[in-house]
Amino acid sequence: MSAAILYWSVIAAQSMLAVAMALAVYRMTRGPRAQDRVLGLDTLYVNAMLLLLTFGIETGRTVYFEAALIVSLLGFVATVSLAKFLMRGEVIE
Amino acid sequence: MMSNADVPLWAAIAVAFFLILGSALALIGSYGFVRLQNFYERLHAPTLGTSWGTGGIVIASIIYFTVTGQRLAIHELLVGLFITLTTPITLMLLARAALHRDRAERNPDVPVAPIPFPLVEGESEKNEG
Amino acid sequence: MTLLPYPLLWFALTIMWLLLNSVTPGHVLLGATVSLVACWSMAALRPAKPRLKRWYLLPRFFVTVLYDIVRSNIAVVRIILSGRQKGHRSAFMHVKLDLKDPTALSLLAVVLTATPGSAWVEYEARESTLLLHVLDLIDEDEWRDLIKNRYEKLLVEIFE
Known part of the structure; x- marks a missing residue:
């Protein structure tokens, strides 16, 4: 019983997160403006990180947790530098 | 290490509940991100995924790993803490960048700068970028 | 050193x-x-050293924030799924802050942005006004009241 509940809830969570990632990618490709794309990237990596955590629960392995930590670190740095570029790269300096 | 079948029923239900709650919030956040009308509205949608979306999945993970006894599972709190601290920073920076760009284009929908924005000569309007 | x-x-x-x-x-x-x-x-x-005057009030602040985040999560989910009610709109608004301490200001910024439904956009230090974007705005004074009485008062007590 417990195993079935865990199995199906993990499957459901993973499919929801996959759809969420697809939606973020959709906004990333559609834009319309650069800031929407950067925000799309931000949403994408947060969802990817959550997906990694669910993989961790599914397999019971710690390595996914570490991967999630690294994804969130790199995503943060990427988004901040892109935002900084949007602010500085276009007008007045 | 214990297999999934040996997990007590209450723990399985709690893990399932928080997992579904977290991922549903992340999904609704992304859906709102696609649906909402302008950039400043869309800025609010991903915070669903980063506040209780992350919170739910982190809680589920903590319950699961603590009950199965594989490790003292407060590791995940680090991920939660990290996301709650970093998301506001990226969102604020993005909001400021967007505001800056809109002001540079003299977009009438955003409030004017407290200090008059300097006009750059020969600056062409960019709507796609 | x-x-x-x-x-x-x-x-x-x-x-x-x-x-x-x-x-x-x-x-x-x-x-x-x-x-x-x-x-x-x-x-x-050499960052500015933050000074906590009444650190024992911090837990109360975090509990308040946690509760508000749950509440605004529900509100934003409702807006996304069923659309906005009549008379509600998303808009920018200005709030004049009394808070001066940089650490307290950044804490307020993190709280307001982490809460779905409100986003900190810009802070003008000279006039100490904050530009805020709100997803579901009915009454500006309601938001002002929330920020000033619920968060700012407590933060002033903690830091100043």
Whole structure:
């Protein structure tokens, strides 16, 4: 019983997160403006990180947790530098 | 290490509940991100995924790993803490960048700068970028 | 240079090191050393030292914030799924703040942005006004009241 509940809830969570990632990618490709794309990237990596955590629960392995930590670190740095570029790269300096 | 079948029923239900709650919030956040009308509205949608979306999945993970006894599972709190601290920073920076760009284009929908924005000569309007 | 410029930061970093690795005497020693070096490099940056006047009020602040985040999560989910009610709109608004302490201001910024439904956009230090974007705006004064009485008052008490 417990195993079935865990199995199906993990499957459901993973499919929801996959759809969420697809939606973020959709906004990333559609834009319309650069800031929407950067925000799309931000949403994408947060969802990817959550997906990694669910993989961790599914397999019971710690390595996914570490991967999630690294994804969130790199995503943060990427988004901040892109935002900084949007602010500085276009007008007045 | 214990297999999934040996997990007590209450723990399985709690893990399932928080997992579904977290991922549903992340999904609704992304859906709102696609649906909402302008950039400043869309800025609010991903915070669903980063506040209780992350919170739910982190809680589920903590319950699961603590009950199965594989490790003292407060590791995940680090991920939660990290996301709650970093998301506001990226969102604020993005909001400021967007505001800056809109002001540079003299977009009438955003409030004017407290200090008059300097006009750059020969600056062409960019709507796609 | 003092030996331990930021005792709280040093402690938090050591705990984080032990969480990421394992609690063995070797890791305690290594983590403490790495955190000490990190604290020294932090001191080299010379950030403004935050002063907590009434730290015991912090838990109350966090509980308030946690509760508000749950509430606004529900509100934003409703807006996304069923659309906005008549008379509600999303808009920018200005709020005049009395808060001056930079640490308190950044804490307020994190709280307002982490809460779905409100986003901190810009702070003008000279006039100490804050530009805020709100997803579901009915009455500006309601939001002003929330920020000033619910958060700012407590933060002023904690930091100033």
